[in-house]
Amino acid sequence: MKSRRTTRQIHVGKVPVGGGTPITVQSMTTTKTADVDGTLAQVYALAASGADIVRITCNDAEAAEGLAEITPRSPVPIIADIHFQYRLALAAMEAGVDALRLNPGNIRKPEHIRTVAREAKDRGLPIRVGVNAGSLDKDLLAEHGTATPKALVASALKEIEYLADEDFEDIKISVKHSHVPSMVDSYRLLSETLDYPLHLGVTEAGPPPGGLIKSVAGIATLLMEGIGDTIRFSLTADPVEEAKAGRQLLEYLGLRDRTGLDLIACPSCGRAEVDVVAVASEAQERLEAAELPIQVAVMGCVVNGPGEAREADIGIAAGRGKGHLFIKGEVVRVVPEDEMVDALLEEALRLVEEGADARIAAADVSAAEVAAADRQELLAIQGDANDTAARRAAVAEAAAGK
Ligand code: SF4
Numbered sequence: 001m002k003s004r005r006t007t008r009q010i011h012v013g014k015v016p017v018g019g020g021t022p023i024t025v026q027s028m029t030t031t032k033t034a035d036v037d038g039t040l041a042q043v044y045a046l047a048a049s050g051a052d053i054v055r056i057t058c059n060d061a062e063a064a065e066g067l068a069e070i071t072p073r074s075p076v077p078i079i080a081d082i083h084f085q086y087r088l089a090l091a092a093m094e095a096g097v098d099a100l101r102l103n104p105g106n107i108r109k110p111e112h113i114r115t116v117a118r119e120a121k122d123r124g125l126p127i128r129v130g131v132n133a134g135s136l137d138k139d140l141l142a143e144h145g146t147a148t149p150k151a152l153v154a155s156a157l158k159e160i161e162y163l164a165d166e167d168f169e170d171i172k173i174s175v176k177h178s179h180v181p182s183m184v185d186s187y188r189l190l191s192e193t194l195d196y197p198l199h200l201g202v203t204e205a206g207p208p209p210g211g212l213i214k215s216v217a218g219i220a221t222l223l224m225e226g227i228g229d230t231i232r233f234s235l236t237a238d239p240v241e242e243a244k245a246g247r248q249l250l251e252y253l254g255l256r257d258r259t260g261l262d263l264i265a266c267p268s269c270g271r272a273e274v275d276v277v278a279v280a281s282e283a284q285e286r287l288e289a290a291e292l293p294i295q296v297a298v299m300g301c302v303v304n305g306p307g308e309a310r311e312a313d314i315g316i317a318a319g320r321g322k323g324h325l326f327i328k329g330e331v332v333r334v335v336p337e338d339e340m341v342d343a344l345l346e347e348a349l350r351l352v353e354e355g356a357d358a359r360i361a362a363a364d365v366s367a368a369e370v371a372a373a374d375r376q377e378l379l380a381i382q383g384d385a386n387d388t389a390a391r392r393a394a395v396a397e398a399a400a401g402k
Contacts, residue, residue: 001253002226007197008171010126010322011178011342013051013098017126017172017196017248023255025246026199026232027239028081033063033070039072039395042239047075049240050259053397055079055101064091071096083135087111092303095122096189103126104159105135113159116167126170127163131155132203133177133251143366147177149186153193160194172229183218187227190302207236212245222251258295261287264312265298271382272300274318274337282341283316290345292352297351298344303376303382306331314351316344327356332363 009019017024027046030078031038033056043054058064060078071078079099084106092100100120107113120127133147137155144151152175163171173196177183183202191198202218206213215233222228231249233242250256263284268276280298294342297315299305302324304315310329317324325333325347335343340377351359 001224003225004136004226005191005195006228007195008169010172010197012079012126015052015077016052016201021229023223023228023250024230025050025243025250026053026055026079026230027051027243027246028055028232029057030239033057033059033066036066036069040073043070043074043076043078043238046243047303049243051076051243053077053079053098055081055232056097058092058095058097059083060088061091064088064095067092067095067097071098082107086116090119093119093125093203097125099126099128101130102159103130103132103135104155105132105137108137110162111150111166112168113162117168120170121166121168124170126172127168128199129156129159129163129171129173130199131159131173131175133179133182136205147182149175149177149182149189152177153189154188156190157193160196172199173197174199174201176201176234177204178204178214180214180218184221184238187222188225191227198227199230199232200228201232203234205234205236208241211235211237215245216249220249220253223249223255230395234338258293262295263287263298264295264309266300266305266308268300270376271303272318273302273320273378274300274323274340276300276318278317279316279341279375283344286341286345287348290349292348294348294352296344296348302371303378306371313356314344314348316340319371319378322370322374324371327351327359327363330360330363331367332360334364334367334370334374 007018010017015024028037029042031042033039046054054076056078058067077098079101080097081101082089083103086107091101101294131152136147140151141154156173156175170330175186175190177186200219200222202215205214219231231246233245235242247282251258265280294313297309297312299309299317302317302319306326306329309315314327321337323337324331325343
Protein backbone atom coordinates (compact mmCIF):
# COMPACT_ATOMS: atom_id res chain seq x y z
CA MET A 1 0.00 0.00 0.00
CA LYS A 2 1.33 3.44 -0.90
CA SER A 3 1.69 6.04 1.82
CA ARG A 4 -1.27 8.34 2.18
CA ARG A 5 -1.31 11.45 0.10
CA THR A 6 -1.06 14.60 2.19
CA THR A 7 -4.29 16.57 2.33
CA ARG A 8 -5.54 19.55 4.26
CA GLN A 9 -7.58 18.82 7.34
CA ILE A 10 -11.16 19.88 7.96
CA HIS A 11 -13.53 19.08 10.81
CA VAL A 12 -17.06 17.78 10.38
CA GLY A 13 -18.31 18.53 13.87
CA LYS A 14 -15.90 16.73 16.19
CA VAL A 15 -14.64 14.36 13.46
CA PRO A 16 -11.44 15.35 11.63
CA VAL A 17 -11.23 14.51 7.92
CA GLY A 18 -7.96 14.59 5.97
CA GLY A 19 -4.52 15.65 7.11
CA GLY A 20 -3.50 12.08 7.91
CA THR A 21 -6.31 11.43 10.41
CA PRO A 22 -8.03 8.00 10.36
CA ILE A 23 -10.16 7.46 7.26
CA THR A 24 -13.81 7.85 8.19
CA VAL A 25 -16.97 6.03 7.17
CA GLN A 26 -20.09 7.85 6.02
CA SER A 27 -23.60 6.75 5.21
CA MET A 28 -26.91 8.43 4.48
CA THR A 29 -30.35 8.02 5.98
CA THR A 30 -33.22 6.81 3.80
CA THR A 31 -36.08 8.04 5.99
CA LYS A 32 -38.09 11.22 5.43
CA THR A 33 -36.14 13.85 7.38
CA ALA A 34 -39.39 15.30 8.72
CA ASP A 35 -39.87 11.94 10.49
CA VAL A 36 -37.60 12.93 13.35
CA ASP A 37 -37.88 9.76 15.44
CA GLY A 38 -37.50 7.44 12.43
CA THR A 39 -34.49 9.36 11.14
CA LEU A 40 -32.83 9.49 14.56
CA ALA A 41 -33.33 5.75 15.00
CA GLN A 42 -31.56 5.21 11.69
CA VAL A 43 -28.75 7.61 12.61
CA TYR A 44 -28.17 5.64 15.82
CA ALA A 45 -28.22 2.34 13.91
CA LEU A 46 -25.69 3.71 11.41
CA ALA A 47 -23.41 4.99 14.17
CA ALA A 48 -23.58 1.58 15.90
CA SER A 49 -22.67 -0.12 12.60
CA GLY A 50 -19.53 1.93 11.99
CA ALA A 51 -20.58 5.28 10.50
CA ASP A 52 -18.49 8.18 11.81
CA ILE A 53 -20.57 10.80 9.97
CA VAL A 54 -24.15 10.64 8.65
CA ARG A 55 -25.69 12.62 5.79
CA ILE A 56 -29.36 13.52 5.77
CA THR A 57 -31.30 15.06 2.95
CA CYS A 58 -32.62 18.59 3.40
CA ASN A 59 -35.02 18.66 0.48
CA ASP A 60 -37.82 20.88 1.79
CA ALA A 61 -38.80 23.17 4.65
CA GLU A 62 -40.19 20.26 6.72
CA ALA A 63 -36.84 18.47 6.36
CA ALA A 64 -35.01 21.56 7.62
CA GLU A 65 -37.37 21.71 10.61
CA GLY A 66 -36.69 18.01 11.25
CA LEU A 67 -32.94 18.64 11.16
CA ALA A 68 -33.31 21.22 13.93
CA GLU A 69 -34.60 18.45 16.19
CA ILE A 70 -32.28 15.72 14.91
CA THR A 71 -28.87 17.43 15.06
CA PRO A 72 -28.77 18.13 18.83
CA ARG A 73 -29.72 14.49 19.55
CA SER A 74 -27.41 12.80 17.05
CA PRO A 75 -24.45 10.72 18.31
CA VAL A 76 -22.42 11.60 15.18
CA PRO A 77 -21.94 14.75 13.08
CA ILE A 78 -24.69 15.43 10.55
CA ILE A 79 -24.18 16.67 6.99
CA ALA A 80 -27.14 18.21 5.17
CA ASP A 81 -27.48 17.07 1.56
CA ILE A 82 -28.53 20.02 -0.62
CA HIS A 83 -29.75 19.93 -4.21
CA PHE A 84 -31.30 22.74 -6.31
CA GLN A 85 -32.41 25.12 -3.54
CA TYR A 86 -29.62 27.12 -1.93
CA ARG A 87 -32.09 28.52 0.61
CA LEU A 88 -32.35 25.03 2.10
CA ALA A 89 -28.59 25.14 2.72
CA LEU A 90 -29.15 28.30 4.75
CA ALA A 91 -32.05 26.66 6.60
CA ALA A 92 -29.96 23.54 7.32
CA MET A 93 -27.18 25.63 8.81
CA GLU A 94 -29.73 27.43 10.96
CA ALA A 95 -30.95 23.97 12.05
CA GLY A 96 -27.47 23.23 13.43
CA VAL A 97 -25.94 20.77 10.96
CA ASP A 98 -22.18 20.20 11.08
CA ALA A 99 -21.52 20.47 7.33
CA LEU A 100 -23.15 20.77 3.92
CA ARG A 101 -22.93 18.78 0.73
CA LEU A 102 -23.60 20.87 -2.38
CA ASN A 103 -24.04 19.38 -5.84
CA PRO A 104 -22.46 21.78 -8.36
CA GLY A 105 -24.62 20.26 -11.10
CA ASN A 106 -27.85 21.58 -9.66
CA ILE A 107 -27.05 24.71 -7.64
CA ARG A 108 -25.74 26.68 -10.56
CA LYS A 109 -26.03 30.40 -9.82
CA PRO A 110 -22.64 31.69 -8.58
CA GLU A 111 -24.30 34.29 -6.33
CA HIS A 112 -26.26 31.54 -4.58
CA ILE A 113 -23.12 29.49 -3.99
CA ARG A 114 -21.34 32.59 -2.67
CA THR A 115 -24.22 33.36 -0.29
CA VAL A 116 -24.01 29.81 1.13
CA ALA A 117 -20.21 30.07 1.39
CA ARG A 118 -20.42 33.35 3.33
CA GLU A 119 -22.87 31.86 5.80
CA ALA A 120 -20.87 28.61 6.18
CA LYS A 121 -17.69 30.61 6.75
CA ASP A 122 -19.36 32.70 9.45
CA ARG A 123 -20.50 29.52 11.18
CA GLY A 124 -17.21 27.64 10.66
CA LEU A 125 -18.90 24.82 8.74
CA PRO A 126 -17.24 22.83 5.94
CA ILE A 127 -18.78 22.14 2.54
CA ARG A 128 -18.41 19.03 0.41
CA VAL A 129 -18.32 19.81 -3.26
CA GLY A 130 -20.16 16.68 -4.34
CA VAL A 131 -19.83 16.21 -8.09
CA ASN A 132 -21.86 13.36 -9.54
CA ALA A 133 -21.50 12.03 -13.10
CA GLY A 134 -25.25 11.57 -13.35
CA SER A 135 -26.03 15.22 -12.61
CA LEU A 136 -23.10 17.00 -14.18
CA ASP A 137 -23.44 20.67 -15.13
CA LYS A 138 -25.02 20.82 -18.62
CA ASP A 139 -22.36 23.20 -20.01
CA LEU A 140 -19.56 20.86 -18.96
CA LEU A 141 -21.42 17.91 -20.39
CA ALA A 142 -21.74 19.74 -23.72
CA GLU A 143 -18.06 20.71 -23.64
CA HIS A 144 -16.71 17.24 -22.80
CA GLY A 145 -19.32 15.19 -24.64
CA THR A 146 -19.84 12.89 -21.67
CA ALA A 147 -19.04 12.68 -17.95
CA THR A 148 -15.31 12.10 -18.37
CA PRO A 149 -12.87 12.34 -15.45
CA LYS A 150 -11.75 15.72 -16.82
CA ALA A 151 -15.35 16.96 -16.88
CA LEU A 152 -15.96 15.86 -13.28
CA VAL A 153 -12.77 17.51 -12.05
CA ALA A 154 -13.59 20.68 -14.06
CA SER A 155 -16.97 20.82 -12.30
CA ALA A 156 -15.29 20.61 -8.89
CA LEU A 157 -12.76 23.30 -9.82
CA LYS A 158 -15.48 25.66 -11.02
CA GLU A 159 -17.38 25.31 -7.74
CA ILE A 160 -14.20 25.77 -5.71
CA GLU A 161 -13.57 29.04 -7.59
CA TYR A 162 -16.95 30.38 -6.50
CA LEU A 163 -16.19 29.36 -2.92
CA ALA A 164 -12.74 30.96 -3.18
CA ASP A 165 -14.43 34.27 -4.08
CA GLU A 166 -15.56 34.27 -0.45
CA ASP A 167 -12.14 33.02 0.79
CA PHE A 168 -13.85 29.75 1.62
CA GLU A 169 -11.42 26.84 1.85
CA ASP A 170 -13.08 24.55 4.38
CA ILE A 171 -13.75 22.05 1.62
CA LYS A 172 -13.77 18.36 0.81
CA ILE A 173 -14.52 17.00 -2.62
CA SER A 174 -16.07 13.98 -4.29
CA VAL A 175 -16.22 13.13 -8.00
CA LYS A 176 -18.46 10.08 -8.06
CA HIS A 177 -19.16 7.97 -11.11
CA SER A 178 -21.13 4.73 -11.41
CA HIS A 179 -18.54 3.30 -13.84
CA VAL A 180 -15.69 2.05 -11.66
CA PRO A 181 -12.70 2.76 -13.98
CA SER A 182 -14.02 6.30 -14.61
CA MET A 183 -14.52 6.85 -10.88
CA VAL A 184 -10.94 5.72 -10.16
CA ASP A 185 -9.49 7.92 -12.93
CA SER A 186 -11.53 10.93 -11.77
CA TYR A 187 -10.19 10.72 -8.22
CA ARG A 188 -6.64 10.11 -9.45
CA LEU A 189 -6.85 13.26 -11.56
CA LEU A 190 -8.42 15.21 -8.71
CA SER A 191 -5.74 14.15 -6.24
CA GLU A 192 -3.02 15.30 -8.66
CA THR A 193 -4.77 18.66 -9.02
CA LEU A 194 -5.77 19.68 -5.47
CA ASP A 195 -4.88 18.90 -1.87
CA TYR A 196 -8.35 19.14 -0.35
CA PRO A 197 -9.51 16.00 1.49
CA LEU A 198 -11.39 13.57 -0.73
CA HIS A 199 -14.65 11.72 -0.11
CA LEU A 200 -14.62 8.46 -2.09
CA GLY A 201 -17.59 6.61 -3.51
CA VAL A 202 -18.97 4.76 -6.51
CA THR A 203 -22.32 6.40 -7.11
CA GLU A 204 -25.49 4.39 -7.67
CA ALA A 205 -23.55 1.15 -7.15
CA GLY A 206 -26.80 -0.82 -6.83
CA PRO A 207 -27.86 -3.68 -4.57
CA PRO A 208 -25.41 -6.21 -3.10
CA PRO A 209 -23.52 -8.25 -4.08
CA GLY A 210 -22.82 -6.25 -7.29
CA GLY A 211 -23.00 -2.90 -5.49
CA LEU A 212 -20.57 -4.09 -2.86
CA ILE A 213 -18.13 -5.39 -5.45
CA LYS A 214 -18.22 -2.14 -7.47
CA SER A 215 -17.76 -0.04 -4.34
CA VAL A 216 -14.87 -2.14 -3.05
CA ALA A 217 -13.22 -2.20 -6.49
CA GLY A 218 -13.28 1.60 -6.76
CA ILE A 219 -12.72 2.64 -3.16
CA ALA A 220 -10.08 0.01 -2.27
CA THR A 221 -8.08 0.68 -5.44
CA LEU A 222 -7.79 4.35 -4.50
CA LEU A 223 -7.13 3.72 -0.81
CA MET A 224 -4.29 1.35 -1.76
CA GLU A 225 -2.82 4.23 -3.77
CA GLY A 226 -2.99 6.50 -0.73
CA ILE A 227 -5.96 8.47 -2.11
CA GLY A 228 -9.03 9.17 0.01
CA ASP A 229 -9.90 10.58 3.43
CA THR A 230 -13.51 9.51 3.95
CA ILE A 231 -15.64 6.88 2.19
CA ARG A 232 -19.23 5.96 1.46
CA PHE A 233 -20.68 2.81 -0.06
CA SER A 234 -23.79 3.87 -2.04
CA LEU A 235 -25.80 0.66 -1.89
CA THR A 236 -29.40 0.02 -2.80
CA ALA A 237 -29.93 -1.60 0.58
CA ASP A 238 -30.52 -0.84 4.23
CA PRO A 239 -27.93 1.91 4.91
CA VAL A 240 -26.73 -0.11 7.90
CA GLU A 241 -25.19 -2.43 5.27
CA GLU A 242 -23.32 0.58 3.82
CA ALA A 243 -21.89 1.58 7.18
CA LYS A 244 -20.89 -2.01 8.02
CA ALA A 245 -19.26 -2.53 4.63
CA GLY A 246 -17.36 0.74 4.82
CA ARG A 247 -16.06 -0.04 8.26
CA GLN A 248 -15.13 -3.60 7.33
CA LEU A 249 -13.24 -2.45 4.25
CA LEU A 250 -11.13 -0.04 6.30
CA GLU A 251 -10.45 -2.72 8.93
CA TYR A 252 -9.53 -5.35 6.32
CA LEU A 253 -7.11 -2.89 4.69
CA GLY A 254 -5.56 -2.19 8.09
CA LEU A 255 -6.67 1.46 7.93
CA ARG A 256 -8.81 1.33 11.09
CA ASP A 257 -8.45 -0.75 14.26
CA ARG A 258 -10.57 -3.87 14.44
CA THR A 259 -13.80 -3.30 16.31
CA GLY A 260 -15.69 -6.34 15.14
CA LEU A 261 -15.31 -9.95 14.18
CA ASP A 262 -13.01 -11.00 11.33
CA LEU A 263 -14.08 -14.50 10.40
CA ILE A 264 -11.76 -16.39 8.12
CA ALA A 265 -12.85 -19.77 6.86
CA CYS A 266 -11.46 -22.21 4.34
CA PRO A 267 -13.45 -22.56 1.12
CA SER A 268 -13.86 -26.28 1.84
CA CYS A 269 -12.73 -29.03 -0.49
CA GLY A 270 -12.85 -32.80 -0.85
CA ARG A 271 -10.85 -33.16 2.37
CA ALA A 272 -13.51 -31.38 4.46
CA GLU A 273 -14.70 -33.40 7.45
CA VAL A 274 -17.67 -31.17 8.13
CA ASP A 275 -20.15 -28.88 6.30
CA VAL A 276 -17.85 -25.82 6.42
CA VAL A 277 -20.49 -23.44 5.02
CA ALA A 278 -23.01 -24.36 7.74
CA VAL A 279 -20.46 -24.29 10.57
CA ALA A 280 -18.96 -20.98 9.41
CA SER A 281 -22.43 -19.39 9.06
CA GLU A 282 -23.47 -20.46 12.55
CA ALA A 283 -20.14 -19.35 14.02
CA GLN A 284 -20.40 -15.97 12.27
CA GLU A 285 -23.91 -15.33 13.50
CA ARG A 286 -23.15 -16.22 17.11
CA LEU A 287 -19.74 -14.52 17.28
CA GLU A 288 -21.11 -11.32 15.70
CA ALA A 289 -23.88 -11.26 18.27
CA ALA A 290 -21.22 -11.52 20.99
CA GLU A 291 -19.41 -8.49 19.45
CA LEU A 292 -15.92 -9.90 19.86
CA PRO A 293 -13.10 -7.93 18.13
CA ILE A 294 -11.02 -10.97 17.17
CA GLN A 295 -10.02 -12.99 14.13
CA VAL A 296 -11.61 -16.44 14.16
CA ALA A 297 -10.89 -19.30 11.77
CA VAL A 298 -13.26 -22.10 10.75
CA MET A 299 -11.38 -24.82 8.87
CA GLY A 300 -12.83 -27.92 7.25
CA CYS A 301 -10.12 -30.40 8.20
CA VAL A 302 -7.36 -30.90 10.73
CA VAL A 303 -4.86 -31.91 8.05
CA ASN A 304 -4.26 -28.35 6.87
CA GLY A 305 -6.61 -26.23 8.98
CA PRO A 306 -4.65 -25.34 12.14
CA GLY A 307 -1.46 -24.70 10.19
CA GLU A 308 -3.08 -22.55 7.53
CA ALA A 309 -4.97 -20.53 10.12
CA ARG A 310 -2.18 -20.22 12.68
CA GLU A 311 -2.28 -16.40 12.44
CA ALA A 312 -5.89 -16.32 13.65
CA ASP A 313 -6.56 -15.49 17.30
CA ILE A 314 -8.65 -18.63 17.65
CA GLY A 315 -10.00 -21.32 15.34
CA ILE A 316 -11.68 -24.65 14.97
CA ALA A 317 -10.90 -27.48 12.56
CA ALA A 318 -12.89 -30.66 11.98
CA GLY A 319 -11.51 -34.17 12.01
CA ARG A 320 -12.67 -37.73 12.71
CA GLY A 321 -16.01 -36.60 14.18
CA LYS A 322 -14.33 -34.03 16.46
CA GLY A 323 -13.64 -30.33 16.58
CA HIS A 324 -10.05 -29.29 17.25
CA LEU A 325 -9.97 -25.92 18.94
CA PHE A 326 -6.75 -23.96 18.50
CA ILE A 327 -5.36 -20.64 19.70
CA LYS A 328 -2.54 -19.11 17.65
CA GLY A 329 -2.13 -22.51 15.97
CA GLU A 330 -1.85 -24.46 19.29
CA VAL A 331 -4.57 -27.07 19.87
CA VAL A 332 -6.11 -26.37 23.30
CA ARG A 333 -9.23 -28.54 23.29
CA VAL A 334 -10.82 -31.39 21.34
CA VAL A 335 -14.63 -31.60 21.47
CA PRO A 336 -17.32 -33.71 19.77
CA GLU A 337 -18.13 -32.31 16.31
CA ASP A 338 -21.68 -31.29 17.23
CA GLU A 339 -20.33 -29.15 20.09
CA MET A 340 -17.66 -27.37 18.07
CA VAL A 341 -19.45 -24.03 17.62
CA ASP A 342 -20.53 -23.94 21.28
CA ALA A 343 -16.93 -24.61 22.34
CA LEU A 344 -15.59 -22.01 19.89
CA LEU A 345 -17.88 -19.34 21.30
CA GLU A 346 -17.10 -20.24 24.90
CA GLU A 347 -13.34 -20.25 24.27
CA ALA A 348 -13.51 -16.98 22.26
CA LEU A 349 -15.21 -15.22 25.17
CA ARG A 350 -12.55 -16.48 27.59
CA LEU A 351 -9.78 -15.54 25.17
CA VAL A 352 -10.99 -11.93 25.02
CA GLU A 353 -11.28 -11.85 28.81
CA GLU A 354 -8.05 -13.66 29.80
CA GLY A 355 -5.71 -13.31 26.79
CA ALA A 356 -4.09 -15.90 24.49
CA ASP A 357 -1.16 -16.83 26.76
CA ALA A 358 -3.45 -17.65 29.69
CA ARG A 359 -5.74 -19.78 27.52
CA ILE A 360 -2.82 -21.67 25.93
CA ALA A 361 -1.42 -22.28 29.44
CA ALA A 362 -4.82 -23.64 30.49
CA ALA A 363 -4.98 -26.02 27.50
CA ASP A 364 -6.23 -29.57 27.97
CA VAL A 365 -2.95 -31.53 28.15
CA SER A 366 -4.29 -34.44 26.15
CA ALA A 367 -5.70 -32.19 23.37
CA ALA A 368 -2.51 -31.86 21.32
CA GLU A 369 -1.99 -35.65 21.44
CA VAL A 370 -5.56 -36.45 20.39
CA ALA A 371 -5.31 -33.85 17.63
CA ALA A 372 -2.03 -35.26 16.36
CA ALA A 373 -3.49 -38.80 16.30
CA ASP A 374 -6.60 -37.62 14.40
CA ARG A 375 -4.42 -35.78 11.92
CA GLN A 376 -2.21 -38.84 11.35
CA GLU A 377 -5.30 -41.02 10.87
CA LEU A 378 -6.64 -38.62 8.25
CA LEU A 379 -3.30 -38.33 6.54
CA ALA A 380 -3.10 -42.11 6.31
CA ILE A 381 -6.54 -42.20 4.69
CA GLN A 382 -6.24 -39.17 2.41
CA GLY A 383 -2.51 -38.62 1.93
CA ASP A 384 -0.60 -35.44 2.66
CA ALA A 385 -1.90 -32.54 0.55
CA ASN A 386 1.39 -30.75 1.14
CA ASP A 387 3.50 -33.61 -0.21
CA THR A 388 3.36 -32.08 -3.65
CA ALA A 389 6.91 -33.02 -4.69
CA ALA A 390 6.17 -36.75 -4.39
CA ARG A 391 2.82 -36.28 -6.18
CA ARG A 392 4.41 -34.35 -9.01
CA ALA A 393 7.05 -37.04 -9.41
CA ALA A 394 4.33 -39.72 -9.55
CA VAL A 395 2.33 -37.71 -12.13
CA ALA A 396 5.46 -37.12 -14.19
CA GLU A 397 6.28 -40.82 -14.11
CA ALA A 398 2.75 -41.73 -15.15
CA ALA A 399 2.89 -39.17 -18.00
CA ALA A 400 6.21 -40.62 -19.17
CA GLY A 401 4.63 -44.08 -19.25
CA LYS A 402 6.97 -45.49 -16.61
FE1 SF4 B 1 -9.74 -28.43 2.26
FE2 SF4 B 1 -8.92 -28.78 4.79
FE3 SF4 B 1 -7.95 -26.70 3.34
FE4 SF4 B 1 -10.48 -26.68 4.17
S1 SF4 B 1 -8.65 -26.68 5.48
S2 SF4 B 1 -9.78 -26.19 2.08
S3 SF4 B 1 -11.05 -28.84 4.04
S4 SF4 B 1 -7.64 -28.90 2.93
